[in-house]
Amino acid sequence: MTAPVLGVDVGAVVANWRSLAASHGGETAAVVKADAYGLGAALIAPALARAGCRRFFVATADEAMALRDVAGAAWIAVLNGCPAGCEGDFIDRALVPVLNSLADCARWQEAARAAGQALPALLHVDTGMSRLGLDAGEWAAVLRDRSCLDGIALQFVMSHLASAEVAGAPETAAQVARFAAVAAALPGVATSLANSSGMFLREAARSDLARPGVALYGGNPVPGQPNPMRAVVTLAAPVLQIRVIGPGETVGYNGTWRAARRSRIATIGVGYADGLARTLSNRLTARHEGRPVPLVGRISMDLSTFDVTDLPEIVPGSMLELIGPGHAVDDVAAEAGTIAYEILTSLGRRYRRVAKSV
Incomplete structure (x- = not known):
């Protein structure tokens, strides 16, 4: 046998998730996008589900469709949102889109009207990454007129930290403050902020739902310090x-x-x-x-x-x-x-x- 051998310790992934979940004040999901960071979502997601993980994040609709086939009834959120024209597929497969713009909100509202029911979603508000998410102008528009969220059953409001792995980064403090203001404007809506490194910021980035990714797979979420995660x-x-x-x-x-x-x-x-x-x-x-x-x-x-x-x-x-x-x-x-x-x-x-x- 001359093939190189890639070993994946699924037990270590589960142990890492359990360790992170035990240290987090809220619920802990698992990010399994990019085929569970290259290691096999079809292998890892079911093992995490058996261990008690109930929520999963992927990046794309195709990833979500494939994950649904192996993840049973697990909650699956799609970070890049629902592509136009795929609303019916999302409803049929019980996939939860992350709404990244007012246009996303409008399309999901229309899908809810057509379905005759409120549809679940996450609302992503950009607090400093300048990638996906409602920008400052769009968020201001939401604050002026909440009707743009009618028919949407918001399960979480979320944002993404740009420099969580950098100890003492001032931009992290600024993002946490902006996100706190966003959350305060949506009383009763659960929050999701911490990524792998954000979970080690303790109270600074505490939220209702953490979204660890690379830490699950053995990457060091605290660069410059001993790796607290098991190798995978x-x-x-x-x-x-x-x-x-x-x-x-x-x-x-x-x-x-x-x-x-x-x-x-x-x-x-x-x-x-x-x-x-x-x-x-x-x-x-x-x-x-x-x-x-x-x-x-x-x-x-x-x-x-x-x-x-x-x-x-x-x-x-x-x-x-x-x-x-x-x-x-x-x-x-x-x-x-x-x-x-x-x-x-x-x-x-x-x-x-x-x-x-x-």
């Missing part, structure tokens, strides 16, 4: 071939690494098509039985190369650990100059996936 992902690949090169010879495209001595070069079948970012070229450090193994040369589409000169025990078939106990997903992200979210959601489909059950 492992990734290992067998060595396909060992090549011995002499001093002065180069490895990979454009010869970006040159041997200073006689060197043993191990090639594995993982490349940027598998989510191993090209920016990791000459930067990633794998592990073999706990010992570091440097990646040398440029990562190509299907292959990567490592200097194993000082590890003579490595032979074809030996496994190199790319993500694991000695090299967490956040470590790989740092080497790539990115964040754990991108590493996780970029994991390719060619891995042999092995799930550890709850």
Whole structure:
């Protein structure tokens, strides 16, 4: 078997959710968008539901439709809202849209009139991200005329923190204050604000419904501090071939690494098509039985190369650990100059996936 192995510890995902839920004053949902951050929503969402998670967030309508098929009667909210023309599908599949604009509100109102009943939704008010959500002008229009929400059964008003992972960020305090004013203007409507990092802001970002994402999957929600979450992902690949090169010879495209001595070069079948970012070229450090193994040369589409000169025990078939106990997903992200979210959601489909059950 030469396929790289991606391990997903579903039990660790459930343990992370339980830990977050225990520390939160309100209800804790689970964000399973982007196929549960690349790890398999069809695998993870049912396990979370069995553990007591009752609310799930996805990004798109297609994700919501697919999740409904495996999540039973769970509550599913769609962060990007209901696309025009899909209102009937949302009603039939009991999907809850996040209303991100007054136009969204108007279309959902019309759907409610056609259905002859109030329809559930979340109202997203932008407090500083400048992406989705009602902007200041639209929110002011709501305050002037609440009839734009008639026929909509608002279950939550929500916003999204821009810098929750940055300790003491002034923009977080400003967002929390703006959101408090929004919530005060909608008495009786439950609130949702905290993301993974926001849940560690304690009272500052407390809300009725937290929406953890990356923390569920082992990403560190408090950068610069010890990771309070259990690791979820492992990734290992067998060595396909060992090549011995002499001093002065180069490895990979454009010869970006040159041997200073006689060197043993191990090639594995993982490349940027598998989510191993090209920016990791000459930067990633794998592990073999706990010992570091440097990646040398440029990562190509299907292959990567490592200097194993000082590890003579490595032979074809030996496994190199790319993500694991000695090299967490956040470590790989740092080497790539990115964040754990991108590493996780970029994991390719060619891995042999092995799930550890709850």
